Amino acid sequence: MSAKLKINGQNKIFEGGLPETLGKLLDDLAINQATVVAEIDGCIIERKDFARTPLKEGQTIELIRFVGGG
Amino acid sequence: MKPLIIADRQFSSRLFIGTGKYASSRIMAQAIEASGTEMVTVALRRVNIDDENDNMLAAIDRNRCQLLPNTSGARDAAEAVRLSCLARAASGICWIKLEVTPDPYYLLPDGEETLKAAEVLVKDGFVVLPYINADPVLAKKLQDVGCAAVMPLASPIGSNQGLKTKASIEIIIRQASVPVIVDAGLGAPSHAAESMEMGADAVLVNTAIATSADPVQMAAAFKMAVEAGRIAFETGLPPQYAAANASSPLTGFLRDEL
């Protein structure tokens, strides 16, 4: 059973089903949670809520972090 | 030298640094150290989920140096507000360098959208430092809505042209009731010194340091230039005497007075 999410503009298929939570997704992608901010369908998710924010089929997720800039 | 106060923070360095365009995080960290800066700008971008990322933030000593997230990439007020909220959620920091640059060629700021965003962000509790063209009327309007500083550009981002907007920045400084931070286009330490001698409260430099052959040395040079310019300003620069040119006397009529 595969499921789909749009992450950072890319469609991603999850063959074994979606990760349960946003926190699990970040772990799976090996992304350091401490430096990331997330938006699901346009709403900002606080870092403290990553572990208990469930994911649903078809959501649009933005994962954003700080980079160098002027 | 007197400390610089922006909102509720005090800074002993009047040189702020941007963190973009460095060859590596390591060089960036060394340049930051050499500059003596106490605030650096950072941007927000999408995480690259396919590749291993190096975490640039880890290279910044947050005890010595506070972050100033910017809204670079925003093309209108709505995007700038969104980026500001993301930055705050990411870091807990409510300071924001408001940059609304719809034109990707010169990266010149859109004053109208900047003012709109500033109003929203100030009401939402942000400490707003807006990046603007050297437009004195816009600067007054931004101060009226509660911005903590104004950041007029000297010349376009990355152009290294120095103080092309000098006359307008002089007016902004004269009329300001908040600190004025000259930003963008400062290509040489002398440009930074000149800004400080004019009475700017601080400068922000990125490209000239990051893309220099030796960013660490250049950062040190800018540090000295900013200090030199500020000391000269606080001391008072000597006058340039022009020859007096009296034509017909205007106050002769007073001589007859008792």
Place this chain on the structure above:
Amino acid sequence: MSRQTTIQTILAEKHLDQNPECWLGTLGNIKTDQVRQELSKPAGFFSFDRLLVLLSPAAEEYLEQMAQQSQRLTVQRFGKTIQLYAPLYLSNVCVNSCRYCGYNRTNAIKRTRLTIEQALADAEVIAGEGFRHLLLVSGEDRAFITTDYLIKLAEHLKRWFSSLSIEIYPMAQKDYESLFLAGIDGVTLYQETYDRRVYAQYHLAGPKADYDYRLQTPDRFASAQMRRIGLGVLLGLADWRLETLALAEHAAYLMNKYWRSQVSFSFPRIRPARCVHAQWPHLVSDKNLVQMMLALRLCFADAGMVLSTRESATFRDHVIGLCITQISAGSKTNPGGYSSAKQAVEQFEIADTRTPAQVAQMICAHGYEPVWKDWDVSFSKSC
């Protein structure tokens, strides 16, 4: 200057409202070197230290150089033009007892109030002489010269005059807002003196005794969007140098905070007035007055500078080219003075009694253009 600062705080912190005499020593110690230094800097920008130097006794020897710079700066900013205005006195009824004024309520003079019709009769004469800028003046007569009266009068006057200002008692912000909508876009209000102790000595009774309410009035009318702010001190009440320092701080504060409005300075010097017998310890000589004007011009490139018919024709003729931007002519400072045969009591004696046409001729003779009309009410959003 932070956005939260008030004019009271500024004056208090600089010791300009209580015991300002502390500055006399500093003024007296200024050296000619410092004057030369200031005069070598670009003209037209204010700092307190700069003004101290330009007002100092040491600067008296440099009046000619100050005048040359001032003339150049004024012509550069304002052109070779002088704007003309006329005062229209509406009432000499007053509830205050200012010791220097002919309208003092304790003076037994005939009191006159103009009805709207009578005011319009005077206004018609004034318009006939060519004026398009009118200044409505009155004593503190809140009972008769009400906001409604002024609104009604302004509706009529708008047809003949391009801009209307008032010089009356301090009002509430909402009153100024109503007046602005009615077509009045300038307010002149003299603090008379910024020294609180002196203020209390001369303003013994009536609402005008409240120094702070008066001091905050420009904030109220500037907040009501009035485009023109007229400031001044009554020269002769206290030391002119100290008063100028306070006046300049007031101007700088207003220019910074209400940056869409233009500030002008007036220079009323104590003049003889009927029933006013007093010794004046701080009379200002012509030389002092010129130094004050030049010092202010060299600190405020964009401020208007107004000279009324209180001053003599000779003095006005000489000073026109130095820094002045607006003058009155053919003024009557008694209500009804323009149109009625029976003359009411003047607020002060007029010194320059030339007709407007003669004054305009004098301006032309100086190589300047007399400007009768420099705005139009139709430009203001109130219309």
